[in-house]
Amino acid sequence: MFVLDRHGIPLQPARPAMARKLLASGRAVIHRRTPLVVRLKDRGAGSSAVPGVEVGLDPGSKHTGIAVFTNDKGTRTGLVAVQLDHRGGRIRDSMAARAGYRRRRRSANLRHRAPRFRNRTRPRGWLAPSLRHRVDTTMSWVDRLTRWAPVRAVHVERVAFDTHAMSAGRPLAGAEYQQGTLAGYEVREFLLAKWGRACAYCAASGVPLNIDHIHPRSRGGPDRVSNLVVACISCNQAKSSMPVEVFLAGRPKVLARVLAQAKAPLRDAAAVNATRWALWRALAATGLPVHTASGGRTKWNRSRTGATKSHTLDALHVGVLDQVTGRPATVLVAAATGRGSYCRTRTNAFGFPRLRLPRVKQIRGFATGDLVRAIVPAGKKTGTWTGRVAVRTSGSFNITTAAGTVQGIGHRHVRRLQRGDGYAYTTRGEPDALI
Known part of the structure; x- marks a missing residue:
């Protein structure tokens, strides 16, 4: 677990048990959920020496x-x-x-498009x-x-x-x-x-x-x-x-x-x-x-x-x-x-466009990849679902949790915990960890 002071300056990392104590006592707030980063509210820079990592x-x-x-x-x-x-x-x-x-x-019998080489050279270190x-x-x-x-x-x-x-x-x-x-x-x-x-x-x-x-x-x-x-x-x-x-x-x-x-x-x-x-x-x-x-x-x-x-x-x-x-x-x-992708179409087996994608990435304030929590009170999807969301223009989202993907969650039940940063997070155990 990472710890920041109230000004956002990094402090020495602590164990998760210490994070739970700080959050329960109100001395810290969650700065980021995955990976867990907490920010202290009552400690500023220079209060103690930090050995570093x-x-x-x-x-x-x-x-x-x-x-x-x-x-x-x-x-x-x-x-x-x-x-x-x-x-x-x-x-x-x-x-x-x-x-x-x-x-x-x-090469096909289509509109001619000449190759655009122009003797381009790759820069050093490419x-x-x-x-x-x-x-x-x-x-x-x-x-x-x-x-x-x-x-x-x-x-x-x-x-x-x-x-x-x-x-x-x-x-x-x-x-x-x-x-x-x-x-x-x-x-x-x-x-x-x-x-x-x-x-x-x-x-x-x-x-x-x-x-x-x-x-x-x-x-x-x-x-x-x-x-x-x-x-x-x-x-x-x-x-x-x-x-x-x-x-x-x-x-x-x-x-x-x-x-x-x-x-x-x-x-x-x-x-x-x-x-x-x-x-x-x-x-x-x-x-x-x-x-x-x-x-x-x-x-x-x-x-x-x-x-x-x-x-x-x-x-x-x-x-x-x-x-x-x-x-x-x-x-x-x-x-x-x-x-996401800049491409606005999907291609078929021959490289021709077969459908068009939305021009915006955010739907109802959510974007694919956001970490969300959905609390569904009734229906077939009743329960609490936490994971990575995949948005749809219809407002019916899919949420990928640790147990699998839950489809068809209405956007009204979804709350964002963390914006998508281009990564999907999971955890695994270390086989021979020394605690």
């Missing part, structure tokens, strides 16, 4: 983990955990569909809209947290793998590529991501995985990362020192897949790295101290503290730390939904 970010392709924690000489205590769900995939699909519609209209969305939404949440909490520093994963640690001018030997050193964790994290955290030979997942040489070392195989795969214990023992061509002689399709995937780089590596570098530059422009680390370092930290794999726990373990003494029990999941 730090923010950890675990950028990802589909999800970004955000953790707010205190840091006392390397000892971290998690206060707030947020999982930000991106909609980059939907943006990519929408733009691909739009491009397909345009290409068809140019990102595709689906990637720029990830940077913008993450920065939006960093800006929110700096308004709600006294943020002193930001920790972020700038790269997924430390390539210098993996190829430092010497081959990896012994326990370096198995366990124990940070370089080994960089290699393991790279291989797990490349092979989908499953055995390269039998596709078994959820089991302990070892690192295996495609071309055995006993037969002159190198220790380069391009010659390494992850394999389950049974496949690793069965393969032993056999060449992969002999081991997979009876499975030619698996052999072809392994050899092809071993040579191919990570498909999303370039896009993810570009996004992370753009995010780092945007964070540096805020003026806050920004500390960077790699994904291998995060995994090494989690192994020392005994935490499981999740986006929010990764954000809590980013960078240099000694121990973690507390983790939030509840994670706020913020799914990006957008703020």
Whole structure:
């Protein structure tokens, strides 16, 4: 829970029990409902010193983990955990569909429309809209947290793998590529991501995985990362020192897949790295101290503290730390939904308009995405419904609650709790939280 003083200046975050006491005693009012932010009525700026908090970010392709924690000489205590769900995939699909519609209209027997290229060049640092969305939404949440909490520093994963640690001018030997050193964790994290955290030979997942040489070392195989795969214990023992061509002689399709995937780089590596570098530059422009680390370092930290794999726990373990003494029990999941569309029509399968949309987004004072509460006194929809509203010009709204969607709620029974901000909020539990 975030706390502001009466002038809107952020104070140290508090536990939800403290918020209930402040609200019950009348000392505070609700400033924002999701996430919960309260504003004190009897405390101004400078009344006491605020130690401050730090923010950890675990950028990802589909999800970004955000953790707010205190840091006392390397000892971290998690206060707030947020999982930000991106909609980059939907943006990519929408733009691909739009491009397909345009290409068809140019080639079909329709009114000629010449392509408008004009030799346009993309500016330096340009990102595709689906990637720029990830940077913008993450920065939006960093800006929110700096308004709600006294943020002193930001920790972020700038790269997924430390390539210098993996190829430092010497081959990896012994326990370096198995366990124990940070370089080994960089290699393991790279291989797990490349092979989908499953055995390269039998596709078994959820089991302990070892690192295996495609071309055995006993037969002159190198220790380069391009010659390494992850394999389950049974496949690793069965393969032993056999060449992969002999081991997979009876499975030619698996052999072809392994050899092809071993040579191919990570498909999303370039896009993810570009996004992370753009995010780092945007964070540096805020003026806050920004500390960077790699994904291998995060995994090494989690192994020392005994935490499981999740986006929010990764954000809590980013960078240099000694121990973690507390983790939030509840994670706020913020799914990006957008703020509507500029398009005033819907298209059919061929790209032609089939219906027209309203020119205004607000209906009866409500807009799609608002957090509302509806109290229906009688009828089939009797009850109290709280959730995200979808408005209709008829005045009969749909409300999406935690239990599902309730359709046909009259606007007279609806009261707005919070304006829509482009996100749909839910909560989930952290499996191994330390209260």
